[in-house]
Amino acid sequence: MNDEVRKYYVSAPEKEISSDISAKTFDIxxxxxxxxxxxxxxxxxxxxxxxxxxxxxxxxxxxxxxIGIDFLExxxxxxxxxxxxxxxxxxxxxxxxxxxxSEFVRKFNQFDxxxxxxxxxxxxxxxxxxxxxxxxxxxxxxxxxLIVEDLLIQEMFPGRPEIYWSxxxxxxxxxxxLGEFFKKYGLRLLDAYTIHEIYxxxxxxxxxxxxxxxxxxxxxxxxx
Ligand SMILES: C[S@@+](CC[C@H](N)C(=O)[O-])C[C@H]1O[C@@H](n2cnc3c(N)ncnc32)[C@H](O)[C@@H]1O
Numbered sequence: 001m002n003d004e005v006r007k008y009y010v011s012a013p014e015k016e017i018s019s020d021i022s023a024k025t026f027d028i029x030x031x032x033x034x035x036x037x038x039x040x041x042x043x044x045x046x047x048x049x050x051x052x053x054x055x056x057x058x059x060x061x062x063x064x065x066x067i068g069i070d071f072l073e074x075x076x077x078x079x080x081x082x083x084x085x086x087x088x089x090x091x092x093x094x095x096x097x098x099x100x101x102s103e104f105v106r107k108f109n110q111f112d113x114x115x116x117x118x119x120x121x122x123x124x125x126x127x128x129x130x131x132x133x134x135x136x137x138x139x140x141x142x143x144x145x146l147i148v149e150d151l152l153i154q155e156m157f158p159g160r161p162e163i164y165w166s167x168x169x170x171x172x173x174x175x176x177x178l179g180e181f182f183k184k185y186g187l188r189l190l191d192a193y194t195i196h197e198i199y200x201x202x203x204x205x206x207x208x209x210x211x212x213x214x215x216x217x218x219x220x221x222x223x224x
Contacts (some may be wrong), residue, residue, distance in 0.1 A: 002096075004168040005123055009051075010074050018151070019118045019197070023198040026195055029062065031217060032113065032148065035190055039219060042112035048095060048137065049120035053079030053086060058083055059115075067108060069093040095120060101136040110142030116149045119213060123173045126163065132175065138185050138220065146217040147187075149187050150195070153178070156212065161218050182218075191217040 009017060035041065043064050047056040050068035056079070059066045068086065070076050071094040080087045091108075094100045095116075116137060124130035141147050154162060154174040163171050182189065196212045 002123065002125060002168070006072060008168050009072055014052045016199075018054050019195075023191075025191065026116075026213075026215070028148070029058075031191060031193075032146065035146055035217060035219070036113070037145070039144065043145060044109040044111045045113040045115065046140050048093075048114060048116040048140070049118060050079055050090065051075065051118055053083055053090075055115065055117060056090075057083045060089070064113070067091065067111075069095075069104065071095070081136075095133045095136050096124060098132065098136055101139050105139050111140055111145060112142060113146045113148070114141045114148070119150050119152055119170070121149070122152045122170045122172065123168070123171055126171055127173075127177075130171045130173055131181070134181050135185075139217060140185075141220045143220065144222040145220045146190075147216075147220065149212050149216045149218065151178075151216065152213045156214070186221060188219040188221060189216060190219050212218075 036043075044067050044169040045059050045064040047059060047066065050056045050070045053068065056068035058067055060083075066086075066089055068079070068090045069092070070090070071092060073092050076090040076092065080090055091104065093104045114137060121130050121133040121137070124133055128160075137147065137149070152170060152172050154160075154172040157172070160172070163169060181187070193215045194212055195215050196210060198208055198210055201207055
């Protein structure tokens with residue numbers, strides 16, 4: 001358990017934790033629905049790193065059969081109080097911990113759609129942990145499933161160190177590491193978008209922060 005990350009999330013304002021999921025900036029549901037129809041993908045959705053629960057709740061309201069996981073019980077309790085319909089659908093799982101992931105999959109089986117929004121793998125303390133989380137995430141996804149994953153990529157930030165500190169440590173991955181990951185699991189890249197989130201200046205940092213990352217739509221194909 002990364003104490004730095006825990007400390008941040010138990011006190012951070014909701015606006016900072018939550019990705020902007022308004023259709024104004026990027027209509028994620030449109031893209032998910034497009035690929036679901038095209039590839040005949042089911043509606044069992046796992047939301048990894050629920051944070052404020054807004055996305056998980058949207059998925060539920062849209063008729064998805066939803067489960068949400070996060071490594072912070074405190075956050076899950078807040079989400080269950082805010083959205084009582086999600087009670088019983090939220091579980092503590094640490095995606096950096098292979099045992100925690102495998103136990104969860106044994107109990108709940110694999111999913112048709114796995115969403116990992118808000119740079120969860122980049123919360124890793126080092127490269128090894130980041131790579132392990134990418135591999136762990138594929139354990140959640142069944143055959144013929146869709147993985148939607150946000151990632152900070154090294155090549156998008158020339159000169160920026162692979163590991164840097166903002167509110168907590170962030171670890172970046174590279175295109176070649178991603179390529180290896182795709183190859184190892186026979187994954188197919190369906191779509192890639194760049195998302196820009198502009199954070200307003202705060203007292204600790206007097207400039208707007210243009211944090212941009214890629215949102216990947218990945219297909220885990222059916223067995224041949
Ligand atoms: C930036 S927030 C994003 C929340 C939400 N997915 C969104 O996009 O609005 C990242 C979330 O990932 C969770 N998280 C971080 N590391 C995790 C881990 N190892 N396993 C599971 N959840 C983790 C944090 O507790 C937090 O709720």
